[in-house]
Amino acid sequence: MRVLLIEDDPDTAAYVVKGLEEEGHTIDHMSDGRDGMAQAMGDDYDVLIVDRMLPGIEGLAIVKTLRAAGRKVPILFLTALGGVDDRVDGLDAGGDDYLVKPFSFSELHARLNALARRPHLKGEETRLRVGDLSLDLISRKVYRGSTEIELQPREFRLLEVLMRNKGRVVTRTMLLERVWSFHFDPKTSVVETHISRLRTKIDKPFATELIHTIRGSGYSLHEATS
Structure with a gap:
């Protein structure tokens, strides 16, 4: 899979990048919301991982903008905001899944694979x-x-x-x-x-x-x- 991670916490980003690369995936990382949205708009990815609280543009706004532009890439929110209302807001904004920090890498990887298997969200052949x-x-x-x-x-x-x-x-x-x-x-x-x-x-x-x-x-x- 080709994955874009938009995450401003360096420890979380390093953990996710290392884990996905060890599984053989390609991952690009952006720590600023504005840069991340531009990257998501300008390139094709199999899955996006987006934090909620980001500098530049926050995660909900990124996802709403991508969906308004017709981008159907699967999006997983990865965030410390774990309340019921937070989850609802994320899914209503256009997110496909929601994982709360702290998290296990094995669960993250399984959720990414599940998103990639959804044929109506997958622009490329698998x-x-x-x-x-x-x-x-x-x-x-x-x-x-x-x-x-x-x-x-x-x-x-x-x-x-x-x-x-x-x-x-x-x-x-x-x-x-x-x-x-x-x-x-x-x-x-x-x-x-x-x-x-x-x-x-x-x-x-x-x-x-x-x-x-x-x-x-x-x-x-x-x-x-x-």
């Missing part, structure tokens, strides 16, 4: 396919034909990025940003190492290769053309 390779974004399972392939969270995220860009060249810099959240080049072979591991699992046991190196540019995942 299963990606390239040839006989399929990746389920909800169950987090990968198959090549009828064979299930076990991937580590970072390998799963790397494959997801390649599949979302099937047939297009994905550069090393793009992979560092989208898979490892590096906005600089750390001068390591982390991309090459993980691509090699993916090839061992995705390509080598099978008759046809899907992951292709585009020399001097990056990588592309596609069926080979004759």
Whole structure:
């Protein structure tokens, strides 16, 4: 999943970001309500996590504005405001779920998965396919034909990025940003190492290769053309 977190408390944000990244998800974090709303308006996310009390623009106003603009992205309120009236206000504003702090990460993750499974809220397909390779974004399972392939969270995220860009060249810099959240080049072979591991699992046991190196540019995942 691609998640936007709008949360001004640094400890809560660090906890959520770390947990979701360890599960293989991509998460962007904004600590200011105004910046968060602009980010939500300008980009596509699978789920939004929004605090109620935020600097700039408070959470209820963000959600009302997004809904008025026709944005149907699932939204989970994550807030210390836990009264019945607070919950009602959040849901009436357009929120899809409401989780009160303090919270367990396992419950947060389960609720996000439940929101992503709602087909009427999900703008994107939840299963990606390239040839006989399929990746389920909800169950987090990968198959090549009828064979299930076990991937580590970072390998799963790397494959997801390649599949979302099937047939297009994905550069090393793009992979560092989208898979490892590096906005600089750390001068390591982390991309090459993980691509090699993916090839061992995705390509080598099978008759046809899907992951292709585009020399001097990056990588592309596609069926080979004759």
